[in-house]
Amino acid sequence: MKPTLSQKIANSQIHWFRKSNSYLILDYETDQLFDLFLHSDDFLDFKKLVHKTFNYEIKNISRIYNQLAFAYKQLNENNHPDRSLLQISEASQIEEIFFSTSYDLGHCSIKLNYGSEKIKKVFHPAFSHLTTSRRKPNTQCPELTITEKSKILHFFKNQTLIYTSPIAEFNHIQGQLNLELINCLYAKKKEDWLATFHGSTLSYGKKAIMLVGNSGSGKSSLTAILASQGYNFVADDFSPMSKEDLKVYGFPNAISIKEGSFGSLKNFIPNIDSLPSVTSYSKNIESKNFVPKSTSLNQSYNCNIIVLVKYNSNDINRLEPSNPETVLPELISDSWINPEYHCAYSFLNWLSSVEYYKLNYNDNQFALEQMERLFKN
Amino acid sequence: MKKKNNIDQKINRKEAIQKMGKYAALTAIGTFAILTPTRAQTSSPPDPGGNPFE
Numbered sequence: 001m002k003p004t005l006s007q008k009i010a011n012s013q014i015h016w017f018r019k020s021n022s023y024l025i026l027d028y029e030t031d032q033l034f035d036l037f038l039h040s041d042d043f044l045d046f047k048k049l050v051h052k053t054f055n056y057e058i059k060n061i062s063r064i065y066n067q068l069a070f071a072y073k074q075l076n077e078n079n080h081p082d083r084s085l086l087q088i089s090e091a092s093q094i095e096e097i098f099f100s101t102s103y104d105l106g107h108c109s110i111k112l113n114y115g116s117e118k119i120k121k122v123f124h125p126a127f128s129h130l131t132t133s134r135r136k137p138n139t140q141c142p143e144l145t146i147t148e149k150s151k152i153l154h155f156f157k158n159q160t161l162i163y164t165s166p167i168a169e170f171n172h173i174q175g176q177l178n179l180e181l182i183n184c185l186y187a188k189k190k191e192d193w194l195a196t197f198h199g200s201t202l203s204y205g206k207k208a209i210m211l212v213g214n215s216g217s218g219k220s221s222l223t224a225i226l227a228s229q230g231y232n233f234v235a236d237d238f239s240p241m242s243k244e245d246l247k248v249y250g251f252p253n254a255i256s257i258k259e260g261s262f263g264s265l266k267n268f269i270p271n272i273d274s275l276p277s278v279t280s281y282s283k284n285i286e287s288k289n290f291v292p293k294s295t296s297l298n299q300s301y302n303c304n305i306i307v308l309v310k311y312n313s314n315d316i317n318r319l320e321p322s323n324p325e326t327v328l329p330e331l332i333s334d335s336w337i338n339p340e341y342h343c344a345y346s347f348l349n350w351l352s353s354v355e356y357y358k359l360n361y362n363d364n365q366f367a368l369e370q371m372e373r374l375f376k377n
Numbered sequence: 378m379k380k381k382n383n384i385d386q387k388i389n390r391k392e393a394i395q396k397m398g399k400y401a402a403l404t405a406i407g408t409f410a411i412l413t414p415t416r417a418q419t420s421s422p423p424d425p426g427g428n429p430f431e
Contacts, residue, residue, distance in 0.1 A: 174420035175418035328412060333414070
């Protein structure tokens with residue numbers, strides 16, 4: 001099956017395959033080969049087409065053909081079954097609540113119940129600054145409960161079990177919790193979102209920039225620095241984009257800073273030592289949650305710059321324009337993107353409007369100055 | 378000198394594959410990557426060995 005959608009972005013070609021909800025990104029020459037593969041009946045046919053098309057010798061044609069065939073098979077496999085109830089063999093009920101609280105979301109509040117102290121330590125700190133004792137009357141916000149039974153986390157919405165995950169995949173439950181918070185905050189449903197990106201977003205005036213990178217890349221630390229220096233905090237680690245207007249919406253979580261950054265962030269966040277420590281997601285590593293003063297609850301921004309961030313104490317400082325092939329693996333692989341056709345279409349259009357950068361840094365001040373250039377130019 | 382060039386070439390290919398993600402493959406003349414979003418909304422995956430429930 002041919003790609004469902006295709007888009008040229010800078011010097012790359014990106015194809016979307018509906019069945020697997022996967023994106024194939026290629027450079028120009030490899031895209032030519034892929035196109036020949038799609039039009040060929042078998043290897044011999046492919047070989048003939050390649051010889052006809054290219055005026056120079058292509059080595060290892062059989063290896064190329066096998067690679068493309070393998071990729072093609074994966075791209076056309078159904079890869080998005082509904083996994084929300086995979087772990088459930090019988091209906092589950094809420095048995096015990098350890099801690100209940102409400103989070104103030106401005107125009108409404110949402111009630112959270114945590115089934116144990118451990119569960120509270122994992123999920124509550126990111127939102128503890130929103131705790132309120134007064135529950136605002138509203139009809140749109142559900143009551144959410146997280147419990148654990150037999151090493152499986154259960155996520156309830158208004159007493160109904162809607163999602164489960166093994167405890168080692170607690171980030172899935174976090175994602176569902178985050179989704180319910182933004183649905184409540186913005187009166188939306190899951191299908192109203194184009195994506196929830198694994199990235200941190202900040203704004204300056206009307207301009208927004210999304211930072212992406214692996215865990216440990218310095219993305220959250222840089223977000224904390226920028227937020228402490230007057231840039232508007234939009235979201236950390238979870239940046240939701242609306243389907244309707246393709247804007248990134250504010251998400252009210254605290255910024256999670258890992259232990260390794262504490263010392264270097266003191267210049268920017270002088271009270272970092274006094275911030276409460278939280279359960280880390282890695283053994284023997286402490287983290288702290290920083291709540292910036294300037295936040296973007298109930299605001300949304302057009303975001304047309306994505307920066308791939310990599311902190312490395314041994315690397316040189318450098319900000320340079322980048323390309324989709326370098327940045328998109330970090331953006332797409334740990335993000336949820338709505339698998340509907342018109343969402344993929346909008347997503348590809350958005351990607352073609354984005355400027356891509358790569359920031360390698362070992363010095364926080366350098367990173368701050370470079371980000372300032374991007375925001376203010 | 379030839380050996381050094383071979384090492385440089387290997388490093389460049391390795392860097393290219395690391396840049397491109399899980400399903401990177403190197404054809405004779407270029408690279409491609411298959412990028413599959415998560416099936417549901419998630420936050421950052423935990424670091425290897427990091428499970429606060431254990």
